[in-house]
Amino acid sequence: MDFLLQGLPEIASIQVFLMLSLGLVVGILIGSVPGLNVPLAVAIALPITFNVEPIAGLAMLVGIYKGGTYGGSLTAVLINVPGTPAAAATAIDGNELTRQGKAGKALKMSLYASVFAEFVSDIALIAFAVPMAGFALRIGPPESFSLGIFALTLVGVLSQGNMVKGLIAGAMGLFLATFGVDPLSGEFRLTFGSRQLAGGWSFIALVIGVFAIAEALGVMESRVTRTRSKAAPRLDDPDNCLTRDDWRRSLPVIGRSSLIGVFIGAIPGLGSAVSAYLNYGLSRSLSREPERFGKGAIEGVAAAEAGNNAVTSSTFVPLLTLGIPGDVITAIMLGAFIAHGLVPGPALFEQQGAFVAGFFLMILAASVLHLVIGRLGMYAFIQTTRVSNPVLFPAVLVLGVTGIFVSTSSYFDIYVMIGFGVLGYLMNRLGFPIAPLLIGFILSPLIEIGLRQAAIMGRGDMTILLTRPISALFLAFALLTVLVVGWREYAGRRKRTQIQDEEPLT
C-alpha cells in the first residue's frame, strides 16, 4: 500500500484524467467499428503522447487499449458484427439476447464483466507481477502446443448436437490459417504463385466477412418489415435489467474467466481472442445447463467478456518485469516508456518506484473510468437498435470495407472479405457454426509452431510433450474434455433415439 501511495503525486493531475478519458472514448469507438483495430489506433496515438507528461501519455494508450478491447462487444451484441476478433465469442449469446429484445441486459453484463475482469487483472499485475512472469516463462513451445490442443477440444463443446458440422468448420479454420509464409522456414506455402496470398488470409477480413457480410446477405433475404425507426429498448426496462438469477449464473463464471484470462494475458503471444474463446468454451462445458448456451445465455456473455478484458493489465507483466513486450500493443508502449527515458525491466521498479506506482494507480483509475464512460456510452450505443436493417447494414458494410482498407491498404483483402462473407452466409444457411472456424484459425499457428518447435527441442523425440509437467497437464485436460463431450454426445443421441423409438407407440 505504501508503495502505491508514492505514486499519487504522479497521477494527481487533470491532464492524466483527461488523456485517460479521451483514450477510453476513442478506444471504445475504434473497438466498436469492425475493421478498425486497436494496435493501429495505439500506433497512431503514440506520437501525440510525446507532447504530454509520460504518465498522461501512457494513460491515453492504456485507455485506448482497455476501451478498444471492450468496444468490440457493443457491435457484437447489438448487430452480431464483432468490432474486434476478441468479441466474436460475445456475439454468440449477446446478439441472441438482442434478438429477444434484451439488448440492455447483454450490454450491461458485458460492461460489468469486462470491468470486473479488469480489476482482477489490475490487482494481479500490481501484487503478483514477478511470480506471474516466472509462470509465463514456463510456457514454452511444448506447453503452447498442449494448451492449443486443449483449447481446440472446446470446439467439440461448442458443436454439441451438431458435432460433424462443428468439426468440419474447426478443421477449415485450422487449414485456412496455414496459407502464407511458413512460420518456421519462411518459405511461401499454399500461395499458388499469388503474391497477395503470400500474406495469408487476413484475420480481420475473415472476421468481418463471416459476420458483417454474411449477416448483411442474410438480411437481404428477409422481407423489409419496417423502414422507419422504432423506439430503442429503455435501459431501465425490466427485460433489460440484470436480475438476481442472472447474477447467480454469471458471478462464478466471471470469477473463473477473470482468473484464467489474467494468466493467459501474462503469457506472451496468446492474447484476448484466445482468452475469450477458451473461457466461453470452458464455461459451456462446465455448465450444468450447457443447452442454454447459444440461445441467449447471460453467463455466455459474461464468460467471453470477462475473458477478453482480463488480459488487458496482465499483458503488462512481461513488459514491466522482463522488459519484453508480449504483444503488438505492449511493444508500442515499450516505445512510449523508452521515449520518456524509462527502460522497462527489473531495474524500473528500483529506480523509478514512484513512476511504477503511478502507472499502477493510473491503470486502476482507467478501470473506474471505464465503468463510468461505458455506462454512459450505453445510452448512445443502444440507439443503433432503432435503425432499421436497410439503413444499418449498408453503413456497416461501408465501415467494414473502409476499416480493412485502412489496416492493410489492400484491395485484395476487401475481395477476401467478400469471399469469406459468402462462405459465412452459406455456412449459416447450411447450419455450420461460425465459432469453430474462428477458433481453428486462431489456434492453428499456436499449435503448429508449438509442435514443430517442440520437435526440434526434443531432437525428434516427442515425449517432451509429456515429460514437461504443464504440457502434460494441458493434454490431460484435453483428454478429459474429449471424454466429457463424447459422453454427452452419446447420451444425447441415446435420448433422441429413445424418443424416436417411443413415438410410434403413442
Added chain:
Amino acid sequence: MKLTVKLAGVIGALAMATGLAAADDYPEKPISMIVTWNAGGSTDVLARLLAEPLSKELGVPIAVTNMPGGGGSLGTQAALDAPKDGYTILATTSGNHILTPLKNDVGYRYDDFEPIGQLVAASLILAVREDSPWQTLDDFIEAAKAEPGKYLFGAVPDVAPHLTMRALADAAGLDVVHLPQQGGAPGATALLAGDIDLLPANAATVASSLKGGKMRGLAVFSADRDPAFPDIPTAKEQGYEVYGSPFVGLAVAKGVPDDVLETLKAAFDAVANDPAFQERAVKTVSALTYLPADEFGKIWERDWKTYAPMLQK
C-alpha cells in the same frame, strides 16, 4: 457529343497542366510512406517518428501506410507499382529489400529502387542468459565444438540475426541447432525461459535485458563496438570476421524524376541530421546511423552479394 468532346479536352488540358507542374512544384499533395511491416513494429514506429518532421520539411502531410505480408514483399511491390511521381515512398528494411527477394520469387530486385538515405543500421548482439557459463565468444565456440548439435539458438528464419549466426557457425565450423522464432521478443523470452542457449538479436530487442543484467552479450557483429554497449567486444576482436547489420531507410521506385528525388534526398538529409529528431529516435527505437543516398545504395549492393549465396537456391 459536343459537350463530351469539350469536357474531354478540358480534362486533358488539366491533366497535362498538373503533369507538367508535378516536377516543378513537387510536392503539392500528401505523400504516402509505405511500411512493409505491421503497425507497432520497430520499423513502423521509426517511420511514424520520421514522417512528422519530414512532412514539416516538405510542407505536405505524409501518411504512413502499413502494407504487411509476404516477408514485406506486398508493400515493396506496391511501392513499385505506384505512379513514379514521388508521392509514394518506401520505408525499406533489409528484410523486404534484400532477403525476401533473394529467398522467394517476388518479382523485384534491390536495384529496382533508388535510395533516399539510410536511417538505422542496427547492431546485432549475440546474447546468452546471465547464468550461462560462457563469458566470451571462444568459451561458446569451444563448448559447441565439444558437443556438436547440443546447443540451440533462436532466430526468426532467414533474417539478418539468423544468417549472421549461420555465418559464424560456418566460419568456426560449429554444429548449432536453429529453433525458429516468430519475432525478436519471443526469441528473448525463449532465452530467458531457458528454451534456447543463445540469441543473436538486434540490440533494441535485448537492450533492457542486457542493462537489467538478465542477459550478457558475447559479441557484437559490427566493425566497431556499439556505443550503447561499449563493454561488448566485436566478433572481429575475438578473431571471427563475421558481420551483420540490418538497415532501415527510405527508397523510391526507379523512374522517379531526378529533381523530385533530389528534393526528397535534401529533405531526408535535413531531418536525419536534426539533433531533435535524433534524440527522439534514440529514446524510442535506436540510435540513428545516417548514410546519404549513394552510400546507402552501396550497402544494398554489399548485402545483396553477401546473402545471395546463403539464400538463393
